[in-house]
Amino acid sequence: MEAKIKVDGLVQIFGNKPQSALRRLRKGKNKDEILKETGQTVGVSDVSFDVYDGEIFVIMGLSGSGKSSVIRCLNLLNKPTAGDIYIDGENIVKYDKKQIRKMRQNKIAMVFQHFGLLTHKTVLENVEYGLGVRGVDPEERRKIALENIETVGLSGWEEMYPNELSGGMQQRVGLARALANDPDILLMDEPFSALDPLIRREMQMELLGLQSKLQKTIIFITHDINEAFKLGDRVAVMKDAKIVQIGTPEEIIESPSNEYIEDFVKDIDRTKIIQAKNIMTKSTALVSLKDGPSVAVKEMRANGIASVFVVDKGMKLQGIVTIEDAIAAIKEKKKLEDILRDDYFTTSKEEYVQELIEDASETKYPIAVTDEDNKLLGVIVRSSILSGLI
Numbered sequence: 001m002e003a004k005i006k007v008d009g010l011v012q013i014f015g016n017k018p019q020s021a022l023r024r025l026r027k028g029k030n031k032d033e034i035l036k037e038t039g040q041t042v043g044v045s046d047v048s049f050d051v052y053d054g055e056i057f058v059i060m061g062l063s064g065s066g067k068s069s070v071i072r073c074l075n076l077l078n079k080p081t082a083g084d085i086y087i088d089g090e091n092i093v094k095y096d097k098k099q100i101r102k103m104r105q106n107k108i109a110m111v112f113q114h115f116g117l118l119t120h121k122t123v124l125e126n127v128e129y130g131l132g133v134r135g136v137d138p139e140e141r142r143k144i145a146l147e148n149i150e151t152v153g154l155s156g157w158e159e160m161y162p163n164e165l166s167g168g169m170q171q172r173v174g175l176a177r178a179l180a181n182d183p184d185i186l187l188m189d190e191p192f193s194a195l196d197p198l199i200r201r202e203m204q205m206e207l208l209g210l211q212s213k214l215q216k217t218i219i220f221i222t223h224d225i226n227e228a229f230k231l232g233d234r235v236a237v238m239k240d241a242k243i244v245q246i247g248t249p250e251e252i253i254e255s256p257s258n259e260y261i262e263d264f265v266k267d268i269d270r271t272k273i274i275q276a277k278n279i280m281t282k283s284t285a286l287v288s289l290k291d292g293p294s295v296a297v298k299e300m301r302a303n304g305i306a307s308v309f310v311v312d313k314g315m316k317l318q319g320i321v322t323i324e325d326a327i328a329a330i331k332e333k334k335k336l337e338d339i340l341r342d343d344y345f346t347t348s349k350e351e352y353v354q355e356l357i358e359d360a361s362e363t364k365y366p367i368a369v370t371d372e373d374n375k376l377l378g379v380i381v382r383s384s385i386l387s388g389l390i
C-alpha cells in the first residue's frame, strides 16, 4: 500500500547555525553534545515513518521529545533542516509559498492544544473563517460551517464567543474549524491535553466515532500512553528527538524495544488496550448446518474441544453444539439443528478484553467474534482472557 504521508530522514534544528549542527548529527553526535558544542537545539533527529490513508497515527513522548517539531514540519509551519516529506507522493519540502498555501487550504488542517480560536469572533465565525480566506461565498460558507458545528455536537452554540465555552467545547470548535475545509489529513497536537480527565475521555471516544465515519488520515500527538494506545492504529514513541519504536499498541506492549518504553508500558492495564481481534483465533474447528452430529463429533475430537460453533454456508453463526449433545444425537438419530444451543456469548472484534472478562468467567464455551451480519470472524478461548497472559 502506498503511504499517504511518507517522512524520510527528517531533521529539524533550532538556532542560527543549523548546518554545523547537522554535520555533527551526521557524525553520530547526540542532542546534548550538539547543544554543548554549537548552542543549537536538535528538535527532530533523522525521523522516518509512513502513515497510511485512514489511519490514526499517534506520536507519543515526554515533553520536549520533539513531537510538536515533527508535526509542525508536516504542514511546513516548521521548515525542515533536512529530509523529505511526501504527501500523496509529492515532496512538500520543495513546495513554494503558493503550493504551501494551497496545501493548507485543501489538504491538511491542524488542531492545537490551546485551541487557537479567534476570541473576538463567534463560534460560527471561527468555523467559517478559513472558508472565507479561501474565497468560498458567504452562503456556502455558512452552510458548511453549520454542518461541521453539528458534526462536533455544538448546534445551538453558534453565536457564542470562545470565552463563554468550556475547554471541551472550545476544542470542538477547533475541530469543526479544521474539518470545515474537508482536509484529507488532520494534524492534532495534544488537542485534549488541556482538558480535564472526564471531558478528555469523552472527546477521545467522540474522535473515534467521528473517524469511523470520516476516515481521515490523522496524526495525533500526546504525552499520555493510555490516550496513545486508545486512539492509535499505530504509535510512534519519541525520545530525545528520535523515534525509538513504531508499532501497533499490542506490538509495543508485547515487545517494548528498550527500557524506556518498558517503563512507559509497565503500568498499563493490558485488558483496556487489547481488543477481541488481537486475541481471537480463526476458527479452524467449525461445522456447517448441513453436517450431521457425527461430523461435529469428529471435528471436536480432531481439535480436542468439547463444543463447536455451527455456521451456515455464508459463515453466519447458527449456534453451538456440545460433545455430550452430539453423541446423544447420533444414538437418537437427531439432526444438528435439534441440538443447537444459543447460550454462548458473542462480541465485536473491537471490544476490549476488559469488557469480556465477566462473560468469560460465566460461560463454558469460547466467545464468538462476529460482525454486524452475524458472520463468525473468530473465536476467543476463555483461557486467553482469564489467564492474564495476553
Ligand SMILES: Nc1ncnc2c1ncn2[C@@H]1O[C@H](COP(=O)(O)OP(=O)(O)O)[C@@H](O)[C@H]1O
Pocket: 014, 015, 041, 042, 043, 061, 062, 063, 064, 065, 066, 067, 068, 069, 070
Ligand atoms: N522555536 C524553538 N526554538 C528553539 N528550540 C525549540 C523551539 N521549538 C522547540 N524547541 C526545542 O526542540 C525540542 C523539541 O521540542 P518540541 O517539539 O516542542 O517537543 P514536544 O512537542 O515533544 O514537547 C525541545 O528541546 C525544545 O526546547
Ligand SMILES: [Mg+2]
Pocket: 067, 068, 069, 190
Ligand atoms: Mg509539543
